[in-house]
Amino acid sequence: MAYDLIIVGGGPGGSTAAKIAAERGLNVLLLEADQEGRYKCCAGGIPVTNEEFTPIPKGVGEREIAGGVVVTPKNGPMEFDTTGEKDKGYCMFRTDFDNYLVNIARDAGTQVIYGFRAKGIEINNEGVLVKGPQQYRSKCVILATGLGGAHLQRHLGMEVPPMITGIQAEFTMPESVITEQFGNQVWEFFDRSISEHGIAWAFPKQDAVSVGILGRNIKISNFESFLRYPFIKDKLTGREMKMFGGRKIWAAPIPDKLIAKPYRDRVMIIGDACGTADPILYEGIYQARLSGKLAAETFSKAYDEEDFGETSLARYHNLLLKQLYEEDLRYSYKIHTLLYHSGLLENIIDAAYAMAQEDPEMMQSIIALFTRSQTRKRIWKVMLSHKRKLIKHLGISSSLRLIPTLFRASRI
Ligand SMILES: Cc1cc2nc3c(=O)[nH]c(=O)nc-3n(C[C@H](O)[C@H](O)[C@H](O)COP(=O)(O)OP(=O)(O)OC[C@H]3O[C@@H](n4cnc5c(N)ncnc54)[C@H](O)[C@@H]3O)c2cc1C
Numbered sequence: 001m002a003y004d005l006i007i008v009g010g011g012p013g014g015s016t017a018a019k020i021a022a023e024r025g026l027n028v029l030l031l032e033a034d035q036e037g038r039y040k041c042c043a044g045g046i047p048v049t050n051e052e053f054t055p056i057p058k059g060v061g062e063r064e065i066a067g068g069v070v071v072t073p074k075n076g077p078m079e080f081d082t083t084g085e086k087d088k089g090y091c092m093f094r095t096d097f098d099n100y101l102v103n104i105a106r107d108a109g110t111q112v113i114y115g116f117r118a119k120g121i122e123i124n125n126e127g128v129l130v131k132g133p134q135q136y137r138s139k140c141v142i143l144a145t146g147l148g149g150a151h152l153q154r155h156l157g158m159e160v161p162p163m164i165t166g167i168q169a170e171f172t173m174p175e176s177v178i179t180e181q182f183g184n185q186v187w188e189f190f191d192r193s194i195s196e197h198g199i200a201w202a203f204p205k206q207d208a209v210s211v212g213i214l215g216r217n218i219k220i221s222n223f224e225s226f227l228r229y230p231f232i233k234d235k236l237t238g239r240e241m242k243m244f245g246g247r248k249i250w251a252a253p254i255p256d257k258l259i260a261k262p263y264r265d266r267v268m269i270i271g272d273a274c275g276t277a278d279p280i281l282y283e284g285i286y287q288a289r290l291s292g293k294l295a296a297e298t299f300s301k302a303y304d305e306e307d308f309g310e311t312s313l314a315r316y317h318n319l320l321l322k323q324l325y326e327e328d329l330r331y332s333y334k335i336h337t338l339l340y341h342s343g344l345l346e347n348i349i350d351a352a353y354a355m356a357q358e359d360p361e362m363m364q365s366i367i368a369l370f371t372r373s374q375t376r377k378r379i380w381k382v383m384l385s386h387k388r389k390l391i392k393h394l395g396i397s398s399s400l401r402l403i404p405t406l407f408r409a410s411r412i
Pocket residue numbers: 008009010011012013014031032033034041042043044045046116117118119144145146147148149152165166167168212214251252253254270271272273277282283284285286288
């Protein structure tokens with residue numbers, strides 16, 4: 001039997017696309033390589049903006065987050081509270097969240113097959129053939145394979161995004177101890193001696209804390225030194241790491257840049273496979289879901305017009321540029337350049353936090369970096385409108401060092 005649409009990959013991007021396409025009455029097949037209930041290496045920080053796509057019920061959203069803590073080598077813990085509805089967020093295990101999203105897609109009418117690893121995809125004038133343990137045909141395919149389907153993308157003559165690495169473990173603790181030690185706050189560490197080009201974190205869930213580090217050329221030794229870091233070591237001493245699939249410490253890639261052309265005839269690429277993750281804190285769930293929504297809507301229109309050619313599917317890319325790149329990702333790349341390519345990561349974070357103490361607008365923008373309650377475009381504009389204060393807090397010599405990077409960032 002031929003499907004209207006096959007989606008390869010059952011992460012948040014794929015299941016969001018599947019739900020939306022199935023709700024429009026299309027005949028959708030979702031193929032996921034892993035078995036149901038797999039562990040996914042992810043800190044599981046989910047801003048409330050995710051509720052644009054589906055509500056997050058109690059139980060799935062394990063711990064409601066009401067603030068953050070920022071740590072740099074000189075300062076910390078620097079705390080901020082989030083009180084607004086738009087600043088809410090959750091920390092949860094991706095196993096629960098991803099199962100929940102796949103079940104919603106299934107309830108909408110998607111056929112779901114777990115344990116199906118797509119090995120090859122053929123495209124011709126008649127349609128798409130997805131090959132794996134069986135073969136399935138459809139009019140179009142959405143690749144939502146995260147960074148696990150690079151071979152499929154290359155085989156189709158499509159680009160694969162550049163990537164960095166994340167390493168993480170989940171430490172078991174009683175709920176009350178987590179509340180006492182970490183609070184309902186996400187902890188983010190900015191220190192180039194732990195990660196030259198990235199961050200480290202501790203994200204509290206109900207009965208576990210995700211502790212991890214990401215960046216370029218990150219190795220297990222970087223992760224181990226983070227476990228000895230002030231504010232982390234004492235809290236983790238004597239605590240066990242949870243075991244998932246026979247492993248306690250997990251590593252996974254995260255994309256670093258959007259690919260230039262995420263479509264061709266009968267194919268669209270979404271989520272991490274397309275490079276949609278945000279390169280400031282490297283979260284990518286919301287962006288994967290937004291791209292999934294846009295791809296499903298594009299497919300639905302292409303179906304009505306019976307046109308699955310490249311020009312028809314280019315609409316997906318235009319929507320992605322308008323709704324994700326122009327408002328957000330473009331400015332994330334600017335902020336990324338300032339933070340990770342200036343050699344002044346810690347100084348900028350310290351200066352921004354000091355400015356936020358004096359200025360509520362700046363404080364709200366810093367909060368929004370974590371909660372997504374403002375677009376990255378807005379945050380960049382607020383930062384630039386405070387550049388005199390930034391210079392004052394950075395000091396003259398750091399400010400002079402920042403000029404070439406600021407110039408580079410402003411040209412993105
Ligand atoms: C350590 C770490 C921490 C992170 N923390 C956060 C965070 O706190 N918040 C946040 O928003 N983001 C976070 N991210 C990023 C987030 O995990 C991704 O951006 C998000 O999962 C992307 O969703 P996706 O649907 O595009 O891909 P994925 O979630 O990777 O899903 C892809 C799916 O495709 C399947 N697949 C792959 N190849 C095939 C194939 N050939 N056939 C069939 N199926 C296949 C995979 O099994 C997988 O289930 C983190 C990432 C890492 C590595």
